[in-house]
Amino acid sequence: MTRPFLRRPEALLGGAILLALILIAGLAPLIAPGDPLAIAGRPLIPPFTDAGLPLGTDRLGRDLLAELIHGARTSVAVGLSAALVAVFAGMTVGTAAGFAGGAIEAALMRIVDAFQIVPGFLLALAFVSVMGPSLWVVVLAIALGAWTGPARLARARVLSLRESDFVAAAKVMGMSPAEIAFRQIMPLALPPVLAVASVIVAAAVLTEAALSFLGLGDPNSVTWGAMIAEGRNQLRSAAYLSIIPGIALVLTVISTYLVGEALTDSLTGRDKR
Amino acid sequence: MTLLQARGLTKTYPGARRIRALDDVSFEIAPGETLGLIGPSGCGKSTIARVLTRLTEPDAGTIQFDGQDWGGLKGRTLRRARGAMQMVFQDPGAAFHPRATVSGALCEPLRLHAIAPRSDWPDHVERLLTQVGLSPELAPRPLSALSGGQRQRVAIARAIAPRPKLIVLDEAVSALDASVRARVLDLLAQLQREMGLAYLFVSHDLAVTRALSHRIAVMEAGRIVETGPAEALLAAPRTEILRRLIAAVPTIHTEKVSS
Numbered sequence: 173m174t175r176p177f178l179r180r181p182e183a184l185l186g187g188a189i190l191l192a193l194i195l196i197a198g199l200a201p202l203i204a205p206g207d208p209l210a211i212a213g214r215p216l217i218p219p220f221t222d223a224g225l226p227l228g229t230d231r232l233g234r235d236l237l238a239e240l241i242h243g244a245r246t247s248v249a250v251g252l253s254a255a256l257v258a259v260f261a262g263m264t265v266g267t268a269a270g271f272a273g274g275a276i277e278a279a280l281m282r283i284v285d286a287f288q289i290v291p292g293f294l295l296a297l298a299f300v301s302v303m304g305p306s307l308w309v310v311v312l313a314i315a316l317g318a319w320t321g322p323a324r325l326a327r328a329r330v331l332s333l334r335e336s337d338f339v340a341a342a343k344v345m346g347m348s349p350a351e352i353a354f355r356q357i358m359p360l361a362l363p364p365v366l367a368v369a370s371v372i373v374a375a376a377v378l379t380e381a382a383l384s385f386l387g388l389g390d391p392n393s394v395t396w397g398a399m400i401a402e403g404r405n406q407l408r409s410a411a412y413l414s415i416i417p418g419i420a421l422v423l424t425v426i427s428t429y430l431v432g433e434a435l436t437d438s439l440t441g442r443d444k445r
Numbered sequence: 446m447t448l449l450q451a452r453g454l455t456k457t458y459p460g461a462r463r464i465r466a467l468d469d470v471s472f473e474i475a476p477g478e479t480l481g482l483i484g485p486s487g488c489g490k491s492t493i494a495r496v497l498t499r500l501t502e503p504d505a506g507t508i509q510f511d512g513q514d515w516g517g518l519k520g521r522t523l524r525r526a527r528g529a530m531q532m533v534f535q536d537p538g539a540a541f542h543p544r545a546t547v548s549g550a551l552c553e554p555l556r557l558h559a560i561a562p563r564s565d566w567p568d569h570v571e572r573l574l575t576q577v578g579l580s581p582e583l584a585p586r587p588l589s590a591l592s593g594g595q596r597q598r599v600a601i602a603r604a605i606a607p608r609p610k611l612i613v614l615d616e617a618v619s620a621l622d623a624s625v626r627a628r629v630l631d632l633l634a635q636l637q638r639e640m641g642l643a644y645l646f647v648s649h650d651l652a653v654t655r656a657l658s659h660r661i662a663v664m665e666a667g668r669i670v671e672t673g674p675a676e677a678l679l680a681a682p683r684t685e686i687l688r689r690l691i692a693a694v695p696t697i698h699t700e701k702v703s704s
Contacts, residue, residue: 337534337539344500346557
């Protein structure tokens, strides 16, 4: 018997962290009002020494906690949007390829191959440097390297589903190919794709941080990657500037993975064996 | 007058052994008539069902149906015309979308063939369920909660929903157990009387085919080897394959002896 999602320890731990993160991200303007990039005090106050600035300040005297909270906003927003775009694009292309078959399938899957050959981060880097850094460009750039996984999974699932009797029955009934592919078959191909979606979210959060670290993130929003990049200059004197956003990043990615693992197990019944 | 006329249907499946599934097959079905199509497994009878319903394209041959060049219809024209020829599949567990409810499955043909305005669908679903001998209370249930016999009745209800003239029954009662099978056969006969339906009854089981068929066509290795009125054909089998099929049904022997 497969354990339900909410009865798994990894789901509860990961889910709790992720929920807290999403709450913090959503409520950032309430928890840490004002501009997180404004100067809040003396520069380079170490953490846990000033009650008003619990995590201290950076080189320019900005509140590290406020930056961290607002950075969560960017990470969550970019991670989720990129995964959403990737899953949607991948599902559509994969379903169309699997259902159509023949030349259309061959053409679509070669495009998938072409995207898969180029490392996702390189693709994102190239896209952002051409389009200019803004939140939506970063989302698209990350999705560009992540949609091929969902496309392959969806195609494989659709290939096995399209020969089913219920598809033949829908054809005999007079249903159009588009409706059969996208309304009848695609929802059934979703569970395996949903299971990898969390991995995509985690990867997207990391890619976003890496882009920001290289200075290719949206310059108008605080991001953990940019915080680490700035802290790098004080790595010997004030390592906490890089370590604190680093810990936030690690926690986010780990909790997403944990939720993903639990989701995969309960959706596919993997631990039944 | 014929409802359906198939001429020279030929189909070879590609592959190493190039199996000839259909070899110059011709037959006719009159309105309101049941043609039983019988033969051993792999003789091509299911291919005929799939070719008639345009799920598989033949390599050669023509199909005239309902006064149209059925085999030449394409795209939207074909989809609109499909209401006139429906199909019931062998496995009632696989013939529905895995997440469909009874009413959801029955509303699809109503929507696709504009049988009734959306507001009248619940009434239609209720009537269809009553027609196939099911309780209208089943309407909101998921199909997965129904028994095999109930599901096959829903499949029949779905097939009659667009008011077809011909229903292709591809081993439609083979997956049901004996008592359920007899009642589903009764239902099919009753619907035929009420609606003037024609059936192509594809089966490997002579006893079942005989119960419903007016005429029977016997297939072997992709060809129709013998055809004629059901009782006359069974009384005087001319081919070895039909003799073997009759021998495989002990009930027919005992009946013949006792009569």
